[in-house]
Amino acid sequence: MALTTRRRALTTLAAAVAGSVAVPAYAQATEGGHRPRPLWRAHAHNDYLHPRPLLDALDHRFGSVESDIFLVGNQLLVAHDPVELDPTRTLESLYLAPLAARVKANRGSVYRGQRKPVQLLIDIKTEGASTYQELDRQLRRYRHLFTTYAHGRVFPGAVTAVVSGDRAARVPMEAQTVRRAFYDGRLLDLLAPVPAPSSFIPLISDNWTLNFTWQGVGTFPEVERQKLRGIIAATHSRGQKVRFWATPDLAGPARDAVWGELLAADADYINTDDLAGLEAFLDAHR
Incomplete structure (x- = not known):
């Protein structure tokens, strides 16, 4: 079985059994009644290659996850290489919507009882300026979720989006007086x-x-x-x-x-x- 096919099969299988397996680590209480603390230094590189993108990293209490994106039409598809592009694997379906649902369930935070933002590192693999424009549109739909820069001030949110990859994204980002993403230097x-x-x-x-x-x-x-x-x-x-x-x-x-x-x-x-x-x-x- 090809590696890409295997990853997709694992993702489908994991999604089918999600909720029927062990309680994730972030929700488990210790003997003293406390949940394990998030590991803020832990960064999930190529997070989307795991069987359950985002969710596996959060179950392991990671403070940062990384997603590569390609602009295809008006969709932001998540993959490592162009040959792996799948129209069902979008930034919204794998990251934005699940994060929004989790933050809602946890009353405003990714990890319940923790006010520190989780980092979402978004690595742009296609031309940076045009890809960022679409990313900005999608982040605006989830404006309640993200740390925001507005007119010289930073307002923390449950998630901080940081844009990496193609450096052409920097120009449109710097021109904004309000944005919901930051730049990876x-x-x-x-x-x-x-x-x-x-x-x-x-x-x-x-x-x-x-x-x-x-x-x-x-x-x-x-x-x-x-x-x-x-x-x-x-x-x-x-x-x-x-x-x-x-x-x-x-x-x-x-x-x-x-x-x-x-x-x-x-x-x-x-x-x-x-x-x-x-x-x-x-x-x-x-």
Whole structure:
């Protein structure tokens, strides 16, 4: 069975049995009567490839999920590659509508009793300006759900949408006086003569392998450790958060070593496709 076909079959099967299996982790109470806390540092990379997009990540208490989108006509389709496009797998059906339903059920938050926004990172795979215009239209339909920038002020919502991918989205975004999405910056943005404020770029993301040689084997070179901590300190001083993609993601000591250094340096997000693996790691390192 082809990988794409298998993923769709798993998604269909999971949807059919949803509600008849174990109670998700976010709803389970501990012996003391408290729900497990969300893992705000946990970022579900390529979240839509899991059997139950969004829902699996939330069951593992993730604070951030990532969806790739393609503009096809007036639809925003979710996929990793064009050959996987499916008109039934839209941003609205997999993310926007389920988030709205959950926030309504939880009285205004993604995780009941938690007022901190969950991050929805939206990676644009088609031309950025036109794709963002359609994304903006769809986010406006769910305006009650999202953190909003309006006339110089940020008003927190249950979900904060951050736009990544094709950089042409930046122009129409910066022109807006009211928007329901923010921009995912790169390390080069820190070097701009007049850096954009955190009200536009709240997140700085970059490729780990382009900035560090260390892949978790042996000792982290001290020069690279100080570079990592300097990057994070610089972004935090501007009110921004940090995420690296392309970090090691094969279960084992090397991955744990990199994750440990990211935690020690106070990185805001750890990137993974292994939901259960990162959940267990973060629970063990509280």
